[in-house]
Amino acid sequence: MHDDHTSSDTRVSTLFRDTTADVDVDVAALVRGSIDRGRRKHRRQTIGTTLAAAVSVAGLVGAVLTLAPLPTAGNSIGPAGASTPTAVSPKPSAPMATKPTTIPTPPATANFPVRAAQLIGLFKQLHPGRIQQAEERTGRIRDDGKQSQSASFLWNGFETGVSFDAYHGTPAQRCAERNDGAKTSTRCVERPDGSILMSGQHQAPPEDGSIKYNGAVLITADGYEISASSTSSAGKEEPNLAAEPPLTPKQLELVVTSKIWF
Template sequence: MPVDQHSDPFEDRFAAALRDTGAGFDADRAALTAAGRTRGRRLRLRRRAAVAGCAAGIALVGVGGALVLPGDDASGPRRTSTAAASTASPAPAPAAFSGDDLLRTLKGLLPGGEFSQESARGTGDRMGPAARLVYDDGKGAAAVAVSLGRIEPGSEAARETTRCPDETFVPHDGCTSSRLPDGSLLMLFQGYEYPDRRVDTKWWNAELVTPEGRHVSVSEWNAPAQKGAEISREEPPLSPERLKEVATAPVWHEIVDAIPERAASAQTPGAASRAPGQDVGRTLAGLLPEGVKVVARGGQESEFAYVVVDDGKGASLVQINVQHGMSDVADELYGSGETLPDGTRVATRQGPGDDRVPGVLMWTVDTLRPGADGFRVVVSAFNNGAAHAAPTRDEPALGMEQLRRIALSPEWDAMR
């Protein structure tokens, strides 16, 4: 679903939002639909959290892993190394780069202008290298940020990171996703800091994932801060083509290669089990009651799907999330709900669907099957046809009993 946009990419997923907010069902619509963006966030939205408080600049990559920075003299390039060079070692450790290195790199890739409010992290930081600054080309101050990391090439995460968000959840002015000649995937996104447009701060974003799994994320805004600052210019300073040039600059590859390898975190229960998104959407559509027509559909690669239905009284969004490994939060999610004779736990909610859009309703049935797999099916219906849109009808097209039948259907057992 949509990635708080910045997220945290948004970050930036529906399943995570449900884990965090499902207990009291008091999360607003935006939190529960945060996975539709992707990256997102996505998409993206999680990504911007990773670069908050950072920035950078540079021009050339020297021979042997050296980063040539503006102002270096002919005696040699500047770089920071985590280990002394050794002529006896045929494979020296890659150079490490400081936050100042990243700032110089970013500045060197931007057109001429003034810079302020700089901050950055180097490759040795556990949060990963990132940089952020305020850039003014004479047409108004604008925040610009970059973050770097690794993503398993060919993985679901790589595809979602570079996939354009669904406009049902993340309204935007433009987005392209393409494969470059070198095999890299690139997404160029032109949208808004707030998907509901409560503030018209524009957020433009480039997401690059190379065949080797290097991940470069570059963001820019038409304000000196991504949130809480007055809009200072009509659009962010870099055109999509210039944004692409910054994101695809080869210099970032060397910096990513210098990020230390760290032990992978323990896999969470059920993380290996993900219901394919197409199967989730197909099953949901097959369980809809008679009299409703599907006018739109979509979802993610796994776990999440939605349909927009119309029974002749207006569009109504119906979304579903299918998760595994949720037994550890059962008491939080279903403590005030009911337990059926077969051990299935059920919680329901009827209330506002979006705190910032008056009149939007969200009706939800949340279920957890018995068993060690912690199999959860959550289905919600709204009285509007898209996230953050105005109501299109008085109530959702599906009532609570219809949602309950969908969530408890044995059809979902095939995904356990």
């Protein structure tokens, strides 16, 4: 007990402990569920690093997605794109990632040019189509202030996502972090403005419906990344609606590099 506790405070401690002491806890179920969720998070952060933010937005839960990076990402990028992109080899994470910590790093923040509520409307200007809200569980227009702005929705019936997420470090560090632990590194294409473009494809294994997933991420030099994703189904547990997602990685590159967001 800490010194600044009074006898009254001790009674409160006793109340809390006694009240919760005999609460039934199914530890095995908790741990099992945690590991399942944790694996999904881990895979999103590693195997699906390139498209992790977009996967999160789309609510696909990239538990078993495998990465197949495009060989020539960034060569035909959009209005804000570079004419002569340069490939950057993923390097080990930044030194900050090697320092042991005892508390979580504060979330990254950035000044986003758009808010979550604008994302779907702007996307529709780039790709006119029928917009519907995705299933309630994953259908989100989420405004997390300076940490994240995201929207997931159905575009012509296919699950689609756009997000702006703040990150720590430089674009190169972020690129390396996204590739850290991935089975196959995704090419990070550096652009003249200092940003880095990544894009790729995933496909879930047959037991998870073989859903295909395309995505692109622009890691800006301003401390945030723009992600866009397109899937071949209407949701994680929905059947494939087509052999391929309606938007290719190249088209998604055009989305994330578009000036429409600014």
